[in-house]
Amino acid sequence: MDDFRGWTLGEWRERQLDGRGLERxxxxxxxxxxxxxxxxxxxSTDGLSARWQALEARRAAGEQLSLFGxxxxxxxxIDVAGFDTTAACPEFAYAPSEDAEVIARLQAQGAIAIGKTNLDQFATGLVGTRSPYGAVTNAFDPRYVSGGSSAGSASVVARGLVPFSLGTDTAGSGRVPAGFNNIVGLKPTRGWFSNRGLVPACRTLDCISIFALTAEDAETVAEIAGGYDPQDPYSRRHPGTAPVALPIAPRLGIPDKLEFFGDTQAEAAFAxxxxxxxxxxxxxxxxxxxxFAKLAAELYQGPWVAERTAAVEALLETDSDAIEPTVRGIVQEGFTYSALDVFKAEYRRxxxxRTIGQVLNDLDALVVPTSPTIRTIAEMAEQPVAYNAQFGTYTNFTNLADLSALALPADFRSDGLPAGITLIAPAWHDRALTHFARRWQQALAAPLGATGRPAPGVAKVEQAAGCVRVAVVGAHLTGMPLNFQLITRDARLVEQTLTAPRYRLYALAGTVPPKPGLARCADGEEGCAIIVELWDVPTARFGEFVAEIPAPLGIGNLELEDGRWVKGFICEGAALPSARDITAYGGWRAFIADPNR
Known part of the structure; x- marks a missing residue:
C-alpha cells in the first residue's frame, strides 16, 4: 500500500478513484x-465498509462525488451520526440522530468522517490540555502544547493522517492550533457555515472552521461546506459583493505595538x-x-463569558464536578454578570x-502573529489562565468585530517550532484571503505540516464561487484605461490566455478611449486566436460592470483555445465595416504598442 500520510486533498481526490480506495x-x-x-x-472497520458500499452505490447510479472516499x-x-458527541466531557455525551449541516454537505460529496477529535472541554481554551481524554501535544515537539481548543483536529492534519478536518473558532480555536502546527486554519465569516449541529461555546460568535495543509485545500472544502441554512438562525447569505482577491501589491496593516511576552524567537520569526x-x-x-486590543479583552473580561455559561448551565446545576476545573472556573463567572452588563458591553462592542472597520477600510487586510508565544505543557499547568490569555492576543477580537481570518504557516522559530501569521479582513473577504495565501505558500515553500513533504505547486485557479468569469480583450486589460472598472469592483485577475482560433479583432473607429471589437468568424471564414485576460467579477457587481459598456460592444459568450466558454466582450456586426482589421497583431496590447499603427 502506498504511503498516503501527508497527501493533500487533491492527491486524495485523484487516488481514491484508482480502485484501491477502501483498502487505503x-x-x-x-x-x-x-x-x-x-x-x-x-x-470502526464495519462502519467504514458500510459507508464505502453506500458511496459505491451512489457513484454507480451516476452521482458525481467531488470528495469521493x-x-x-x-x-x-460537531454532530456526526454514528458517533457520540462529547465536547470532551463524558458526562455530557449524547448520540446525535443526524449529521450537523456542514457534515451533511461534505458527506453528500463523498467525504468520509473517520473520527472525532479531542478539544479543550466545551471549546473553552486555546491550549489543547483541558480534556479528560488527555492533552494533545504539539506535532513538532511533544513538550509543547498543540494549541486549542481544536487541538486534535489540527494535530491529525499536521501529521498527515487526513487532508482536512473541521474545528471551531470563537476566540481563536481555529487559528492558534494551526499556527502551532504549521498548517492552514480558515476561520470563515460568521454565518457562512451553518452551526446547526454544533455544541455552542458562544452561540452568537461561534464559527465552524477548517484545517488543511494548503490554503487551496481549505478553500475547496469551504466552498462545499459553506452555504445558507434557513434552519440556523445565525446563518447568512453571501452578499456576492466582496472581493475575491487581494491586489498584486496589497496594503497590509500591522499593529503599531507588537507584544511577544518576552519571546524573542517568536518576534524574530514574525519579522x-x-x-x-x-x-x-x-x-x-x-x-x-x-x-483591537480593547475589543479582544471583552471576550473573557466581559459578559460574553455568560454565553459559555448558558451552553453548559444544565450540567453546572446537576454535575458541576464533571467539568474540567479550569473550564468550570471560567464558565461559573458567567453568573456574575447582569443584563445591564450585557447591554453596556454590546454598546462597547x-x-x-465601527472603529476597527474604519481602520480596515484603508487596508486590504491586517497581518498579525497567529500567537505571540508558545508554552510547554508543564508551563501551562503552572499558569493555565494567564498563558491561555496570551495566546488570544491577536485572535479574540475577530468574531466580535465580524471579520474573516486565515492562519498561515510562516517562518519557523530558531528552536524548530512553527510560528504562523494570520491575515484578517472584513466579513466575506474569505476568498480574497485564500487567493493571496496561495501566493504566500508558494513563495514560502515550507514543508506541509509536520510531514516533511514539500508543498505542491500552485494549481490553476478555478473560477471563484459567486463570480462571473469574464474575458477582456482591449481597454479593460491590465494597465489599460478602463481596467479600473474591474479593479474597483473587486474583480480578480485569473490568467492571460487565448481565444479559440475562430475570431477576428478590429480597431473601432471614433471610440474614446480607443477600443477594439472582437467578432466570431462565420463557418468557413479564417480566424485567429486572440490574446485575452480572464477576470472573476463578483456576481453582485457584474450588472454594474455591464451597465458601463457602450455600444457597439456588449457581453456574450466567448470560446477559449482549451474549449472553455466564458462571458466576454463581443461587438455588433454593424460597427465592423468602418473598423480596421488588426487580427494580425494577435491582441490589443501589441497594436497599441506599435508606433506605426
Whole structure:
C-alpha cells in the first residue's frame, strides 16, 4: 500500500478513484495508534465498509462525488451520526440522530468522517490540555502544547493522517492550533457555515472552521461546506459583493505595538515573515492596535463569558464536578454578570467594531502573529489562565468585530517550532484571503505540516464561487484605461490566455478611449486566436460592470483555445465595416504598442 500520510486533498481526490480506495482507508484506520490523544472516537472497520458500499452505490447510479472516499476528521463538538458527541466531557455525551449541516454537505460529496477529535472541554481554551481524554501535544515537539481548543483536529492534519478536518473558532480555536502546527486554519465569516449541529461555546460568535495543509485545500472544502441554512438562525447569505482577491501589491496593516511576552524567537520569526510579505510586493502600514486590543479583552473580561455559561448551565446545576476545573472556573463567572452588563458591553462592542472597520477600510487586510508565544505543557499547568490569555492576543477580537481570518504557516522559530501569521479582513473577504495565501505558500515553500513533504505547486485557479468569469480583450486589460472598472469592483485577475482560433479583432473607429471589437468568424471564414485576460467579477457587481459598456460592444459568450466558454466582450456586426482589421497583431496590447499603427 502506498504511503498516503501527508497527501493533500487533491492527491486524495485523484487516488481514491484508482480502485484501491477502501483498502487505503482500511490501512489508514489500522495505522492509528490507540493511545493517540488527538482522537476521542474513530470509525470502526464495519462502519467504514458500510459507508464505502453506500458511496459505491451512489457513484454507480451516476452521482458525481467531488470528495469521493476522502477521509476527514471532526472536532467532537460537531454532530456526526454514528458517533457520540462529547465536547470532551463524558458526562455530557449524547448520540446525535443526524449529521450537523456542514457534515451533511461534505458527506453528500463523498467525504468520509473517520473520527472525532479531542478539544479543550466545551471549546473553552486555546491550549489543547483541558480534556479528560488527555492533552494533545504539539506535532513538532511533544513538550509543547498543540494549541486549542481544536487541538486534535489540527494535530491529525499536521501529521498527515487526513487532508482536512473541521474545528471551531470563537476566540481563536481555529487559528492558534494551526499556527502551532504549521498548517492552514480558515476561520470563515460568521454565518457562512451553518452551526446547526454544533455544541455552542458562544452561540452568537461561534464559527465552524477548517484545517488543511494548503490554503487551496481549505478553500475547496469551504466552498462545499459553506452555504445558507434557513434552519440556523445565525446563518447568512453571501452578499456576492466582496472581493475575491487581494491586489498584486496589497496594503497590509500591522499593529503599531507588537507584544511577544518576552519571546524573542517568536518576534524574530514574525519579522522574517514581514520581510517576506514585503518581498511579495506588500505595503506594510502601521495601525493603531488599541481598539483591537480593547475589543479582544471583552471576550473573557466581559459578559460574553455568560454565553459559555448558558451552553453548559444544565450540567453546572446537576454535575458541576464533571467539568474540567479550569473550564468550570471560567464558565461559573458567567453568573456574575447582569443584563445591564450585557447591554453596556454590546454598546462597547459596536463602537469598537465601527472603529476597527474604519481602520480596515484603508487596508486590504491586517497581518498579525497567529500567537505571540508558545508554552510547554508543564508551563501551562503552572499558569493555565494567564498563558491561555496570551495566546488570544491577536485572535479574540475577530468574531466580535465580524471579520474573516486565515492562519498561515510562516517562518519557523530558531528552536524548530512553527510560528504562523494570520491575515484578517472584513466579513466575506474569505476568498480574497485564500487567493493571496496561495501566493504566500508558494513563495514560502515550507514543508506541509509536520510531514516533511514539500508543498505542491500552485494549481490553476478555478473560477471563484459567486463570480462571473469574464474575458477582456482591449481597454479593460491590465494597465489599460478602463481596467479600473474591474479593479474597483473587486474583480480578480485569473490568467492571460487565448481565444479559440475562430475570431477576428478590429480597431473601432471614433471610440474614446480607443477600443477594439472582437467578432466570431462565420463557418468557413479564417480566424485567429486572440490574446485575452480572464477576470472573476463578483456576481453582485457584474450588472454594474455591464451597465458601463457602450455600444457597439456588449457581453456574450466567448470560446477559449482549451474549449472553455466564458462571458466576454463581443461587438455588433454593424460597427465592423468602418473598423480596421488588426487580427494580425494577435491582441490589443501589441497594436497599441506599435508606433506605426
Amino acid at each position: 482507508l482500511e490501512a489508514l484506520l489500522a495505522s492509528l495508534e490507540d493511545d493517540d490523544t488527538a482522537w476521542i472516537s474513530r470509525l 476522502v477521509p476527514f476528521a471532526v472536532k467532537d463538538n 522574517a515573515a514581514i520581510s517576506r510579505l514585503e518581498a511579495l510586493g506588500a505595503e506594510l502600514v502601521e495601525i493603531d492596535y488599541a481598539p 459596536a463602537e469598537l467594531s
